[in-house]
Amino acid sequence: MLAACWLPWVLLRPNRLAAGEALHLPALDIVVGLVLALAVPLAGRFLPRAVPLLASLALGVGAWWLGSRTGAALSGQAEFARASASSGLWLWLLGAGISVYAARLVGRWMGGAGLLLAWLWLPAVLVMALAGHFASWSVVAEYTVQHNRFLQELGRHLYLILVALGLATLIGAPLAVWASRSVRVSGVVLGLAGGVQTVPSLALLGLLIAPLSALANAVPALRSLGISGIGLAPALTAMTLYALLPVLRNGVVSLRGVLPGVLDAARGMGMTDNQRFWRVQLPLALPVWLSGIRQAAVMLVGVASVAQLIGAGGLGYFIFSGLQSGAADLILLGALPAALLAIVLDTGLRGLETFLGQRLGRA
Structure with a gap:
């Protein structure tokens, strides 16, 4: 965080593709940054109870600077000018994020008030976002220009993830039950699923083009169902195969x-094999099994981004458009929502695991 105060904070460019001019923080902001950067570790040494508040403040101030500095940089510039975050901002947010993580650890022994202070930055950033404070940031400017396309690709990304995860669960659940009862079957099933994981996602997507194209040509009726060598069919097939291993293994x-x-106690109570499975074995296994589904969901967020290369759509549209044109703002427009989506899925499914584990523990 100390180093971030002296690095460029904003990159001002006349348009999306042109080389930019690096801008630093004003002297007053540098002083504030130095004070905050020193206050967090000093508080950790001498006043631990202040760490959650100071860490949240550091992260919130970084977010405030992102909006205010990009807005100031664009003042008097042409319509196509872009003000993007530079190395100083990213380094500051990294340091502040580490501080917030440490503050959460400190807040645990402080009770609810400490944890609440460690999360104080989140509502502050949400209020800034809703108030349009980040409107001058280049990524938000790109979103404003491509609002409709972004919502379309985000919806496609979610569709790919949910359908592939559903198919992997429908296929993997009965296979896991079968494999759990036989060492030989489990070796074959897990070996095949593990073999698929060794193939790079892009290579697997490419390998599926030829057979699916041949199948669509041999059975023309399949084309009306959307099955072809490119598009949704190979993307969902590859994503489903990738998601099978964590579902099966867990x-x-x-x-x-x-x-x-x-299980012996359940048998002694007179339960049949089906009753023991549905009423005893499956409920006890479900939290660990959900952990595999969570891992598969997070992994599919990344694989869905690659699926854009075969015309399946998704947030990868912005990532690869940015790579082709050298526009970092477009890359971030696809990458940041994908990362947030992975975090939301992981947090939601992890919470479900914890909830089920607690319910079963009380039972």
């Missing part, structure tokens, strides 16, 4: 991990 491990004594 399913087999969780089902085998149920204590034999518990």
